[in-house]
Amino acid sequence: MRFALDSSQQDFASSIDALLSKSDMPAVIRSWNRGDTEPGRKVWQRLAETGINGLLIGEEHDGLGADAVDLVVAVEQLGRHAVPGPVAETIAVAPHLLAQAAPGRLSALAEGSLATVATPPHVPSAVDADTADLVLLVENSSLHLGDPGVVQDSVDQSRRLFPVTAGQRLGAVECAPAFDLGALATAAQLQGLGHTLLEMTTDYAKQRKQFGKVIGQFQAIKHHLAEVAVGLEMSRPLLHGAALSVRDGSPNAPRDVSAAKVACGDAAYRAARVALQVHGAIGYTQEHDLSLWLTKVRALVTAWGTPSFHRGRVVDSLVGAS
Template sequence: MRFALDSSHEDFASSIDALLAKSDMPAVIRAWSAGDTGPGLKVWQRLAEIGLGGLLVGEDHDGVGADAVDLVVAVEQLGRHAVPGPVVDTVAVAPVLLAAAAPDRLPALASGALATVAAAPDVPFAVDADVADLVLHVDGSAMSVGTPGQPRESVDPARRLFPVSAGESLGKADFGAAFDLGALATAAQLQGLGRTLLERTTEYAQQRRQFGRAIGSFQAVKHHLAEVAVALEMARPLLHGAALSVRDGLPQASRDVSAAKVACGDAAYRAARTALQVHGAIGYTREHDLSLWLTKVRALVTAWGTPDVHRARIVDALEAS
């Protein structure tokens, strides 16, 4: 199995990174948290213009017709910049669900529409249903247009959660495949978030001085940062391997996705804890940009299947093999 990305993947990642680097994402995230979604929706429209919204939409519906490897490459960059909104639902899950039951709605996704999904028990709430152009409710294999209820608070202020009730029926859909893609995309987001936390914490450790020395020169700080770097690098082949399994329709794809979700979640959570330890309490204040990444990691670790859910899926798959 080949894990290395080719030049087209690297160029695609670079184009997304360059676009988001120019967008002042901390200001966009804070505006989204305060209810001003205008700046964030402009970012989403620019992402749609480079093909992100239609990444998994077939070319016959105005999309790109890409695969799970392209998905992971793209969503990791969205994670690196902590892009607000229903990232996983729009880019990964809704295209699969709609392709099976309501393909006439796919061109809207390709042109920049946002979608969000609720499917109890593993996905009990729809993210940012007040902003999404399409809210989907899934109950078993039955899919319908959803009606959002009253929002619930999330540990991530830029992430609003809505209970959803079923409305107009859209037909049948395979939520199992959609759930795997949702978990895979969430793992990619966590990998990107962890990378940014490591980079920012390393930079801070080189700048902050204590006892006349940069704290990054202290052995204990070096060890913590090295452990984060190792965890992220060990998670990466699991993430890419899962993407290949999904792309190729391998029978172990669900197991591989769960392994990637657990590994990327653990690595990102370690990165968050280390970042907070190195920065001190200021890193968790709302005024500090680091908090925007910390809270999103905490929210996504349990999104699209908790660690316990995914560990159980791994055990079941191994026992069945």
């Protein structure tokens, strides 16, 4: 199986990276954390103009009609820059659900609206329901408009969680493929977050001095960073392989998505732990940009299915096939 991205996908990733690199994302995230979502919404609008919101929306509804591989390419870049807001929900989950039950709402999503989704039991709360233009709830194979409750605490201040109760019923849906898309998009975010943490930590290790030497020259630091790099490179084929399985409608897609979610989550978590160790006490402070990436990794590791759930799915699939 060939995992190399084609030139158009690489160019798409580069254009997203360039757009977000000019957006002062740490300032945008901090504003979002304080409840001022206007800078973040402006970033989302610029992203929508590149077609990201409409990746999985058909051309008849003003989308790009792309596939799961294009999805992970784009969302990994959003992870690299820790873009706040309901990323997986807006780009991956809501389009799939609305296409089944309320296709008339897809054009607004493609044009830049934000959507959030709760799919109990594995996704019991809707992210940023106070900011999203559309709040959805899947209950008993039915898609409903959701009514948000009282905000709940999250380890990541840019991910406000809301319990949701069912409102107007939009129609019947098959939720399992949408859940897999949410887990796949979250895995892509984690992959991107891990790479930025590795880059931030490597840059810091090249500057920070102890005992008259930059700490990046110490063998122990090199080993830690090498382990992070290996973990991220080993998780990438699983991520792309899962995207191919979803794109091709493989019966093994749920297993492959779970494997990617576990691998990308573990790699990003290792990157976060090593980043904190190398940065030392400064890494604990909210004033340092590192904290914005650390907390998002911690939150996304359990989003759209916990590691234990996804490991269980992989084991069940392998046992069933034996």
